[in-house]
Amino acid sequence: MTDTGPRTRIQERNIAAILDAALDVFSQAGFRGATLDQIARAAGLSKPNLLYYFKNKQAIHRELLSELLDTWLDPLRGLNDEGDPIEEIVDYVMRKLEMARTMPRESRLFANEIVQGAPHVLDIIEGPLKALVDEKAALIRGWAAAGRIAAVEPYHLIFSIWATTQHYADFDVQVRGILSPEGDAHFADAAAFLSHLYRRALAPG
Amino acid sequence: MTDTGPRTRIQERNIAAILDAALDVFSQAGFRGATLDQIARAAGLSKPNLLYYFKNKQAIHRELLSELLDTWLDPLRGLNDEGDPIEEIVDYVMRKLEMARTMPRESRLFANEIVQGAPHVLDIIEGPLKALVDEKAALIRGWAAAGRIAAVEPYHLIFSIWATTQHYADFDVQVRGILSPEGDAHFADAAAFLSHLYRRALAPG
DNA sequence: AAAGAGTTTGACCAATTGGTCAGGGGAACG
DNA sequence: CGTTCCCCTGACCAATTGGTCAAACTCTTT
Numbered sequence: 461m462t463d464t465g466p467r468t469r470i471q472e473r474n475i476a477a478i479l480d481a482a483l484d485v486f487s488q489a490g491f492r493g494a495t496l497d498q499i500a501r502a503a504g505l506s507k508p509n510l511l512y513y514f515k516n517k518q519a520i521h522r523e524l525l526s527e528l529l530d531t532w533l534d535p536l537r538g539l540n541d542e543g544d545p546i547e548e549i550v551d552y553v554m555r556k557l558e559m560a561r562t563m564p565r566e567s568r569l570f571a572n573e574i575v576q577g578a579p580h581v582l583d584i585i586e587g588p589l590k591a592l593v594d595e596k597a598a599l600i601r602g603w604a605a606a607g608r609i610a611a612v613e614p615y616h617l618i619f620s621i622w623a624t625t626q627h628y629a630d631f632d633v634q635v636r637g638i639l640s641p642e643g644d645a646h647f648a649d650a651a652a653f654l655s656h657l658y659r660r661a662l663a664p665g
Numbered sequence: 666m667t668d669t670g671p672r673t674r675i676q677e678r679n680i681a682a683i684l685d686a687a688l689d690v691f692s693q694a695g696f697r698g699a700t701l702d703q704i705a706r707a708a709g710l711s712k713p714n715l716l717y718y719f720k721n722k723q724a725i726h727r728e729l730l731s732e733l734l735d736t737w738l739d740p741l742r743g744l745n746d747e748g749d750p751i752e753e754i755v756d757y758v759m760r761k762l763e764m765a766r767t768m769p770r771e772s773r774l775f776a777n778e779i780v781q782g783a784p785h786v787l788d789i790i791e792g793p794l795k796a797l798v799d800e801k802a803a804l805i806r807g808w809a810a811a812g813r814i815a816a817v818e819p820y821h822l823i824f825s826i827w828a829t830t831q832h833y834a835d836f837d838v839q840v841r842g843i844l845s846p847e848g849d850a851h852f853a854d855a856a857a858f859l860s861h862l863y864r865r866a867l868a869p870g
Numbered sequence: 871a872a873a874g875a876g877t878t879t880g881a882c883c884a885a886t887t888g889g890t891c892a893g894g895g896g897a898a899c900g
Numbered sequence: 901c902g903t904t905c906c907c908c909t910g911a912c913c914a915a916t917t918g919g920t921c922a923a924a925c926t927c928t929t930t
Contacts, residue, residue, distance in 0.1 A: 470897090470907070488781055493697030496888060509908055511889065568780050571835075575776050576693055578838045585842035593843050610865070615844060616858035623832035624825045630776075631828075633783045637790035638798050639820060653821035660815070661865045675877070675927085701918060714878055716919065 475513055477503040479527075482520045487568040490576060491521055525573065525581060528566050533589065535559065536618075539596050545603040546662050549617075553654050556625035561647050567629035593618060609662045624654055680718055682708040684732075687725045692773040695781060696726055730778065730786060733771050738794065740764065741823075744801050750808040751867050754822075758859050761830035766852050772834035798823060814867045829859055 481502035485494045496517055500510040514520045535555040539548055560567055573581055593615065600614035628635060628650055639646050686707035690699045701722055705715040719725045740760040744753055765772055778786055798820065805819035833840060833855055844851050 468897095468906075474907090490695045490698050490777075490781065493695055493781070495886080497886085506909060507888085508890080508910085512907070517888065571776070571780050572695075574836050574839050575773050575780065576695065576698070578842070582838065582842065585839055589839075590843045610861070612861060613854050613858045616855050619832055619836075619840060619855075620829045620858070620862065623828040623836075627824055627828035631779050631824075633787065634779050634790055634794075635824060637783070637787065638795045649818050650821050650824075653818045653825070656815070656817060657825065657862070657866045660868070661862045663865070673876075673927095679877090700916080702916085711879060712918085713880085713920080717877070722918065 471513070474503070474505065474509075478505065478510060478513055478520065479524060483524055483565050483569060486521060486524060487565040487572065490572040491517075491580070522580065524569060528569060529581070529584060532559075532566070532570065533592060536592060536596060539599065541599060541602075545600075545608045546659060549600075549609075549621075549662060550655055550658055553621050553625060553658055554651060556621060557628065557647065557651055557654060560625050560627075560629035561644055564629035564632055567626050568632075571626065571630040607664050610664055612661065621658075624657075676718070679708070679710065679714075683710070683715060683718055683725065684729060688729055688770050688774060691726060691729060692770040692777065695777040696722075696785070727785065729774060733774060734786070734789060737764075737771070737775065738797060741797060741801060744804065746804060746807075750805075750813045751864060754805075754814075754826075754867060755860055755863055758826050758830060758863055759856060761826060762833065762852065762856055762859060765830050765832075765834035766849055769834035769837055772831050773837075776831065776835040812869055815869055817866065826863075829862075 478499065481504075482494070482499045484502055485498045489498075494517075496507050496510060499520065500507040503510065514523070535552055538555070539552050542548070573579075578585060597614035597618065600609070600612075600617065603609045604611045604614070628647065635641075635646065683704065687699075687704045689707055690703045694703075699722075701712050701715060704725065705712045708715065719728070740757055743760065744757050747753070778784075783790055802819035802823065805814070805817075805822060808814045809816045809819070833852065840846075840851065
């Protein structure tokens with residue numbers, strides 16, 4: 461099942477329900493901490509029925525991760541040599557922050573995976589992800605060499621952008637415990653702060 | 666057992682072995698993902714013997730977390746109004762980064778706990794942690810009001826420091842997958858980058 | 871060296887967990 | 901309207917897991 465995409469309406473509906481439920485559960489408990497019963501209950505299906513659509517627990521998790529990795533790196537792919545370098549980078553930060561706001565479960569799914577040693581995606585990190593980061597680091601290094609931005613180590617710049625933006629999704633509980641915001645209101649302040657942070661850090665000279 | 670600190674040598678040795686093993690296992694698998702068998706094996710003890718020293722799985726986890734929280738916030742407590750504000754803050758960043766380098770397991774233990782919703786420490790976050798952060802945020806706000814640092818939102822400044830420094834511990838696998846560093850060599854570059862980042866961002870005017 | 875505390879273990883248990891399977895019900899389609 | 905897939909379930913299973921317990925062993929103290 462689920463090898464060539466959904467076909468019938470029932471399949472489409474149930475697979476979507478399973479993946480949504482699994483995203484809830486995996487992102488909140490990690491792979492080992494999640495149970496099929498939890499996922500089945502959250503999806504409104506019986507466990508055997510769940511296993512009718514997915515071969516096993518790993519298959520659900522793998523499907524979620526591969527779906528995620530596609531969209532997760534889109535903002536970085538969009539970092540191009542088209543406009544002003546500082547605007548490009550700040551735009552990237554804002555896109556990343558917006559993803560943290562609208563897709564916190566996906567961010568936490570990824571965070572769980574990495575914190576626990578990336579057992580399922582290590583090859584992707586060392587392969588395609590590294591290649592993409594290498595490419596963008598070279599672009600940033602070029603901007604620095606041309607004096608269009610300050611001389612910063614591009615890899616650590618990228619790490620800091622990942623860290624500061626994903627923090628609002630991954631450590632959401634802590635952020636809310638300290639700020640007690642109304643809904644997502646604190647994201648506006650976060651955006652202002654990060655905009656200031658990177659504009660200042662990257663201004664040439 | 667373990668209610669009033671170790672007494673005999675055997676207790677001291679075994680409790681230390683258990684906590685060290687548990688830190689390995691919990692930080693890598695989260696609370697639910699960790700098993701008593703794993704911890705016992707890593708500590709070189711049998712499972713019943715492990716449970717002779719700790720009442721249950723929760724007790725081990727709780728002990729680790731409370732030990733950790735004490736030391737974890739020390740760097741922030743050290744943020745005082747004694748020297749130059751920018752040096753104070755950069756020192757804090759460096760102390761935090763050094764903790765990420767020397768205590769990555771502790772950082773990941775905490776990260777696992779927060780990512781998974783902080784079920785065991787939510788009260789501490791909303792209580793003592795919030796109080797401490799409120800206090801330091803007021804200090805930073807005072808510096809900004811006095812024009813001694815740039816006008817930044819102090820809470821988000823603190824979040825960004827936590828995020829950027831702990832990233833090197835929590836996402837260690839990813840960082841290493843991209844940089845392939847020799848040992849901890851990349852921490853020097855990280856320190857240089859973060860120093861630049863915060864000096865630029867905080868410079869007044 | 872015997873008492874007595876402290877330490878360790880094998881055997882065991884109930885609950886949970888990932889997963890299977892045979893068969894029953896339902897929708898679609900000729 | 902009957903057949904043929906597709907969908908779903910209850911019952912079940914083996915392995916794992918957190919935890920217990922009585923008995924045995926070991927170390928210290930008198």
